[in-house]
Amino acid sequence: MPQTIPLVQHLFRRLRQLNCHSIHGVPGDFFLRALDHIRPSGLNWIGNANELCAGYAADGYARAASQLRRHRSAPSPLVGALMTTYGVGELSAINAVAGSYSEHVPVVHLVGTPSRKAMREPGVRRPVHHTLGDGRAEVYAEMAKHVTCAQACLHRIKNTTEAAEAYDEVLERAVRASLPVYVSLGSDMVELPVPEDLLYKPLKLEPPKNDKSAEERVVHRILEMLQKSHAPLIIADGMSYPFDLQSEINELVSLTNIPTMSFTSGKGLVDESSPSWSPALPNTTDYSRGADLVMIFGPLLSDTNTARWATIPATDNTILFDQDSVELPGSVTELVKSKQVLRGLIDRLKDVKFGQRADVGVLNLTQSPQEVAVPSSSDPITQDSLWPTLSSFLKPEDTLLLANGTPLIGGRSLQLQPRSQVIASPIWNAIGSMLPSAQGIAAAKRNHQLPGRTILLEGDGSFQVTCQAISDIIRYKLDVTVFIANNAGYTYERWLNGMDAEYNDVPSWRYTEAARFFGAKDNDPSYPILARRVDTWGQLQDVLADEKVGDGKGLKIIDVVMDPKDVPEASKPGLSRASEALRSA
Amino acid sequence: MPQTIPLVQHLFRRLRQLNCHSIHGVPGDFFLRALDHIRPSGLNWIGNANELCAGYAADGYARAASQLRRHRSAPSPLVGALMTTYGVGELSAINAVAGSYSEHVPVVHLVGTPSRKAMREPGVRRPVHHTLGDGRAEVYAEMAKHVTCAQACLHRIKNTTEAAEAYDEVLERAVRASLPVYVSLGSDMVELPVPEDLLYKPLKLEPPKNDKSAEERVVHRILEMLQKSHAPLIIADGMSYPFDLQSEINELVSLTNIPTMSFTSGKGLVDESSPSWSPALPNTTDYSRGADLVMIFGPLLSDTNTARWATIPATDNTILFDQDSVELPGSVTELVKSKQVLRGLIDRLKDVKFGQRADVGVLNLTQSPQEVAVPSSSDPITQDSLWPTLSSFLKPEDTLLLANGTPLIGGRSLQLQPRSQVIASPIWNAIGSMLPSAQGIAAAKRNHQLPGRTILLEGDGSFQVTCQAISDIIRYKLDVTVFIANNAGYTYERWLNGMDAEYNDVPSWRYTEAARFFGAKDNDPSYPILARRVDTWGQLQDVLADEKVGDGKGLKIIDVVMDPKDVPEASKPGLSRASEALRSA
Structure with a gap:
C-alpha cells in the first residue's frame, strides 16, 4: 500500500512547491475542515476581513515574484492562493480574480463547495444555503470560467488520484500562462486519501522550447533592424513582470546602452540609475519623435497606461515582445515564450559590434526640469x-x-x-x-x-x-x-x-x-x-x-x-x- | 417634433415611477455624466464607500416594499437601484446581486460601459481600462446573465427609442418576477434624446390573470382539504415578502384562526399579537406532530432556514404557495400568481363554516418557557x-x-x-x-x-x-x-x-x-x-x-x-x- 495523505494536503503542499506559503481567505463552513490541514502542509492561513481584500492580497502576494527571482537568482515560480466559500465567498472575490486575469497574475482560487452529492443532486425544493435555490449548483464555476484560464471542479471526478492530477494540471497552466485558475472541492472530499508520492512528481512548469528556426528568424530580423537603426528606443512595460523578462531587459540595456524608458506599469523593471534610463514624461510624445526603432517589452498599451495612447511612440518601426509572440512590422510570430527569443537575441548581440548611438538628448528623452517654486514651510502640499x-x-x-x-x-x-x-x-x-x-x-x-x-x-x-x-x-x-x-x-x-x-x-x-x-x-x-x-x-x-x-x-x-x-x-x-x-x- | 429628454433621464425617471428615489453606487468614469441627471430626474444619489455595500444597500432598499405597501394600502412596487462602473465596479457588486436573485429582491443594476464604439470594436492591442484586455467587451454582461432574470445592453441597440423600450421591458420583468435585472449603458449614450412621452406609457407591472378554471380547481381542492382537516397549520415563510402574500396571509389567519408560525425568514409577516400566532421553536418538530394539514406560504426551505430541514412538518399533506405555482399533494399547478389563488380562497372562505379547530396546545405549538435563571447585574451577557x-x-x-x-x-x-x-x-x-x-x-x-x-x-x-x-x-x-x-x-x-x-x-x-x-x-x-x-x-x-x-x-x-x-x-x-x-x- 502506498503512503497516502488527505487530498487537501496534496492541494496545499503543491502550493508550497510553487513558493506560496500563505493562503488568503475568509473561513466558510464548506471548507472549515480544510483549514485544519494548512499548518500540517507547511503553510499558514491569513484570514482577511473580507473576500475582496483576500483576493487582492493573493494577487499582491504573487506579484512579489520578481523580487523572489532576483533574491534567489534562479527560476522561482510564485503563485498567490485565495480560499473562499462557495457562492457568497467566491463571488465577493471575483473582481480581484478578474483583475489578476487582466494583468496576468497567477492566483489559485480554491473554493469549498457543498458535498459531492449536494453538488450532483442539488435540491430545488430543499436547497442548500449559498445556492441560488434553483438547482444550478455549478453556476459559480461557470462564472469563474470567464476570468480564469483553467478550472478543476473536483467534485466531478470520481477517482481521487485523478482529482489530484486534474488539480496539478491546472496549477501548471496557472504558472505557464501566468493567469488565475479556479479549483473547487466538495466539503466531503477534504480528507480523501491520495498517494503521497504524487507530490514528488514534478509539475511541468517550463514551457516547451520555441521552434528553433522560427526563433532564429525573429532574432535575425531584430538584429538587422537594430543594426540599421540610428536611434533605437527600449520601452519596458508592465507585463514584463509576469512574463519574466526583467533580467533579460536589463541585460539588453547594459549590453547595448540603448535609451530606455517605461510606461507607468513598467516602472522599476529597469535600473533607474542606468545611464540609458530616462524617466517617462507624462503626456508628451516628444521623447520618441527621434526614435527610428522602438522595442516594447511586455506591452499593455491601455489608455490609462499611456495617457490615452499619447505616449506610445509614433513610429511604425516597432517590435513588441508579448508573452508568447513577437510582433515585428508586418508580421506576428507565435512562439512559446518570447523570453527565449530575447535570450537568443542577447546571446547574438554579444558578438555584434554597434556603431555610435543617438543619445538620450537626440531622442528628446530628457526635458528641462519643471520650474517648481520651492515651497515655504507653511505652504500647502501640492x-x-x-x-x-x-x-x-x-x-x-x-x-x-x-x-x-x-x-x-x-x-x-x-x-x-x-x-x-x-x-x-x-x-x-x-x-x-x-x-x-x-x-x-x-x-x-x-x-x-x-x-x-x-x-x-x-x-x-x-x-x-x-x-x-x-x-x-x-x-x-x-x-x-x-x-x-x-x-x-x-x-x-x-x-x-x-x-x-x-x-x-x-x-x-x-x-x-x-x-x-x-x-x-x-x-x-x-x-x-x-x-x-x-x-x-x-x-x-x-x-x-x-x-x-x-x-x-x-x-x-x-x-x-x-x-x-x-x-x-x-x-x-x-x-x-x-x-x-x-x-x- | 415631440419633446425629448436625455436617455438617462428616461432610465432614472422610470425608477422613480417604481418608487425608487435613491440610486446607490460608487462613481466611475464611464457614467460620471449620468450622475448629473439624477437630481433633474427627481432622484438622489447615495455614494457608497464600495460597490458591495452599494449592492447590499440597494437590496435592502427594495425590501422596504412590504412597509410601503402597508403604508399606502395599495399595490406599490418598490425596486432598488445600483449603479456601478464597467468591470471593476459591477463585479465588486455581483455577490450582492446574486443574493438578490436567490432571495427574489428586485434590484436594477445599471452599469456604465465604455462608448458604443469601444464596446463594438474593443481594442486588443490598445485596450480600454477595466477590460480584460482580450477583446471580450461583453464578458461582464455574460457573467451577469447567471444572476439576473433579464438584461438590456443598450449599446447593442441602434435606435434610442428602442433602447428605452428594451429597458422598460426589463424593468417590467424585474417587478413581475421580483428579481434583479442588468442594464448597461454606453458612456456616449447618456444624453441621446428619447421622446419624453414614452415615460407616460404605463409599465406593464401586473401579471395576467390566472387561468380561471385552474385557479378554481385549486381553490376548491384546498377548501376540501381544509374542511377535512382537524388540525391545520399555517407557516408563513420568507418569500411571502417578495411574493406579496403578507396581507392575504394575515387575512386568512384572522378569518380562520388556524394556528400559525413562521420559519426565521418569515418572521414579521404575521402579527405576533394574533391569538393564532405561535413562535417558531428552533430545532424541534414537536409543534407540528399534531398537524394533519400544513399550508406553507412563500417557502424557501433551505437548510439554514429550517434548522437543516428539521423544522419542516413531517406530514405529506402539505400545500405550498410559491410565486407562480401552488403545490398540492401529488400535483403542482403552474399559475401566474399564487397570490390570486390565495385571494380566491379567502373570498370562498368567507362563505364557509368551519367546525371546531385544534388549538395551539393540541399542535404542541407552545412549549413551557425555558428555565433561564435571571442573571445578576454583574453577570456576563449570554x-x-x-x-x-x-x-x-x-x-x-x-x-x-x-x-x-x-x-x-x-x-x-x-x-x-x-x-x-x-x-x-x-x-x-x-x-x-x-x-x-x-x-x-x-x-x-x-x-x-x-x-x-x-x-x-x-x-x-x-x-x-x-x-x-x-x-x-x-x-x-x-x-x-x-x-x-x-x-x-x-x-x-x-x-x-x-x-x-x-x-x-x-x-x-x-x-x-x-x-x-x-x-x-x-x-x-x-x-x-x-x-x-x-x-x-x-x-x-x-x-x-x-x-x-x-x-x-x-x-x-x-x-x-x-x-x-x-x-x-x-x-x-x-x-x-x-x-x-x-x-x-
Whole structure:
C-alpha cells in the first residue's frame, strides 16, 4: 500500500512547491475542515476581513515574484492562493480574480463547495444555503470560467488520484500562462486519501522550447533592424513582470546602452540609475519623435497606461515582445515564450559590434526640469511638490504600490532606487485594490525574507473601499507604510466630470485613528504603529526626515492633506483627453 | 417634433415611477455624466464607500416594499437601484446581486460601459481600462446573465427609442418576477434624446390573470382539504415578502384562526399579537406532530432556514404557495400568481363554516418557557439572556435585520411588536450583507416617510466585512441602531469545526469608536451619535432602558461583549447536525 495523505494536503503542499506559503481567505463552513490541514502542509492561513481584500492580497502576494527571482537568482515560480466559500465567498472575490486575469497574475482560487452529492443532486425544493435555490449548483464555476484560464471542479471526478492530477494540471497552466485558475472541492472530499508520492512528481512548469528556426528568424530580423537603426528606443512595460523578462531587459540595456524608458506599469523593471534610463514624461510624445526603432517589452498599451495612447511612440518601426509572440512590422510570430527569443537575441548581440548611438538628448528623452517654486514651510502640499519629494524618501529594494487616481498619475515621476518594484495597475484600475495588495506583498516579503519596505501611495477614495485591510495588516503584524493622498474625493474623476459635484466627494475619515479603531494594541513593542497627519510642506518634510517613519517597520499611516482639485500640472492634458473621450462616441 | 429628454433621464425617471428615489453606487468614469441627471430626474444619489455595500444597500432598499405597501394600502412596487462602473465596479457588486436573485429582491443594476464604439470594436492591442484586455467587451454582461432574470445592453441597440423600450421591458420583468435585472449603458449614450412621452406609457407591472378554471380547481381542492382537516397549520415563510402574500396571509389567519408560525425568514409577516400566532421553536418538530394539514406560504426551505430541514412538518399533506405555482399533494399547478389563488380562497372562505379547530396546545405549538435563571447585574451577557431581553426593546413598526451567525439563530426567538418586519436571509447567508442593507432600508424609510426604527443585530465577523457602511450611514445622516454581538470570532463556524481554532477568531476592533473614525462630526445636533460598550447584564439593562438608545434617531452602536463559544442552548442540536453534515458525503 502506498503512503497516502488527505487530498487537501496534496492541494496545499503543491502550493508550497510553487513558493506560496500563505493562503488568503475568509473561513466558510464548506471548507472549515480544510483549514485544519494548512499548518500540517507547511503553510499558514491569513484570514482577511473580507473576500475582496483576500483576493487582492493573493494577487499582491504573487506579484512579489520578481523580487523572489532576483533574491534567489534562479527560476522561482510564485503563485498567490485565495480560499473562499462557495457562492457568497467566491463571488465577493471575483473582481480581484478578474483583475489578476487582466494583468496576468497567477492566483489559485480554491473554493469549498457543498458535498459531492449536494453538488450532483442539488435540491430545488430543499436547497442548500449559498445556492441560488434553483438547482444550478455549478453556476459559480461557470462564472469563474470567464476570468480564469483553467478550472478543476473536483467534485466531478470520481477517482481521487485523478482529482489530484486534474488539480496539478491546472496549477501548471496557472504558472505557464501566468493567469488565475479556479479549483473547487466538495466539503466531503477534504480528507480523501491520495498517494503521497504524487507530490514528488514534478509539475511541468517550463514551457516547451520555441521552434528553433522560427526563433532564429525573429532574432535575425531584430538584429538587422537594430543594426540599421540610428536611434533605437527600449520601452519596458508592465507585463514584463509576469512574463519574466526583467533580467533579460536589463541585460539588453547594459549590453547595448540603448535609451530606455517605461510606461507607468513598467516602472522599476529597469535600473533607474542606468545611464540609458530616462524617466517617462507624462503626456508628451516628444521623447520618441527621434526614435527610428522602438522595442516594447511586455506591452499593455491601455489608455490609462499611456495617457490615452499619447505616449506610445509614433513610429511604425516597432517590435513588441508579448508573452508568447513577437510582433515585428508586418508580421506576428507565435512562439512559446518570447523570453527565449530575447535570450537568443542577447546571446547574438554579444558578438555584434554597434556603431555610435543617438543619445538620450537626440531622442528628446530628457526635458528641462519643471520650474517648481520651492515651497515655504507653511505652504500647502501640492501634487507637484509631493512626488519629487517622495523620491528622496525611497530606498533600494522598496516595493512601491500606486493606488489608482492621483498616486498613479504622480507616481510616474518618482525617481526609484535600485532593485525597486512598482506595482501600478496597467488596465484593471480598480480603486481599493492596492491596500490589500500591499498586505499580500508584505506577507510574501516576510515569508521569503525578501528585503525592502512595502510602501503604498494611497488615495482616500481607494482607502475607503478596502479599509479593513488595515486590520489584516495589524493582525499579522506586517510591515506596511501608507501615505494617503487625502484630498476629500475622487480627484481623478473630478477632472473628467463634475469638478465640484458632490458625487465626487468622499467623507472625511480620521485616518490617523485607523490603527486604533482596527484593533492595534497600544505600545506593542513587537509591532510599532505610527500615524501622522501633515497639512503643510514643512510638516511633510519633517515626517519624511524622521527615521521612525523611514525604517518601514510596523504600520505607518501618513495622512497627507491636499487640495481636492489639485493634480500634477503635467497630467492635465491627458485628463482633458480622457474627459473629452467621455463626451464622444 | 415631440419633446425629448436625455436617455438617462428616461432610465432614472422610470425608477422613480417604481418608487425608487435613491440610486446607490460608487462613481466611475464611464457614467460620471449620468450622475448629473439624477437630481433633474427627481432622484438622489447615495455614494457608497464600495460597490458591495452599494449592492447590499440597494437590496435592502427594495425590501422596504412590504412597509410601503402597508403604508399606502395599495399595490406599490418598490425596486432598488445600483449603479456601478464597467468591470471593476459591477463585479465588486455581483455577490450582492446574486443574493438578490436567490432571495427574489428586485434590484436594477445599471452599469456604465465604455462608448458604443469601444464596446463594438474593443481594442486588443490598445485596450480600454477595466477590460480584460482580450477583446471580450461583453464578458461582464455574460457573467451577469447567471444572476439576473433579464438584461438590456443598450449599446447593442441602434435606435434610442428602442433602447428605452428594451429597458422598460426589463424593468417590467424585474417587478413581475421580483428579481434583479442588468442594464448597461454606453458612456456616449447618456444624453441621446428619447421622446419624453414614452415615460407616460404605463409599465406593464401586473401579471395576467390566472387561468380561471385552474385557479378554481385549486381553490376548491384546498377548501376540501381544509374542511377535512382537524388540525391545520399555517407557516408563513420568507418569500411571502417578495411574493406579496403578507396581507392575504394575515387575512386568512384572522378569518380562520388556524394556528400559525413562521420559519426565521418569515418572521414579521404575521402579527405576533394574533391569538393564532405561535413562535417558531428552533430545532424541534414537536409543534407540528399534531398537524394533519400544513399550508406553507412563500417557502424557501433551505437548510439554514429550517434548522437543516428539521423544522419542516413531517406530514405529506402539505400545500405550498410559491410565486407562480401552488403545490398540492401529488400535483403542482403552474399559475401566474399564487397570490390570486390565495385571494380566491379567502373570498370562498368567507362563505364557509368551519367546525371546531385544534388549538395551539393540541399542535404542541407552545412549549413551557425555558428555565433561564435571571442573571445578576454583574453577570456576563449570554446568548440565552440577550434575545428575550431584546424583545422588550422592540416597538411596533421596527424593521429588524438579523446578521448571519448567532443573530440569525438568536433572532428566531424574538417576540415582535405589530407591523414589524424582520430581514433574515433564508438562503444567501452572506456575512456582511446586513449592515449595508440596514443603510438601504433606512434610506427607503426616509424617502417614503415610513415609520419605525431600523435595528440591526450584527455579528462582529459580519461587521468587519462591510464596516465602511457606517460611513455611508453617517454621510447621509440615516437613522440606524446597531447591536454588535462582539464574541471575537465566527461563533457559528466554531460550532461546525474548529471550536478553538485561530481561523475562527476575528480581531478585536474598538467598535464604539467606529463613528468617530468614519468621520462623524462631534456633537452635531442634526445627527446624534451614541456608542456604548456593555460587558455585563446590568450594563445591558441600563442601555436598553435608556430612551436615548431607544429613540432610534441618528446612529447608535451598542457593542455587546459575549463569550466566543456561547450560542443559544436551543440551537445546539441544529449546529450539531450542520457540523455532522460537513463530515459526511
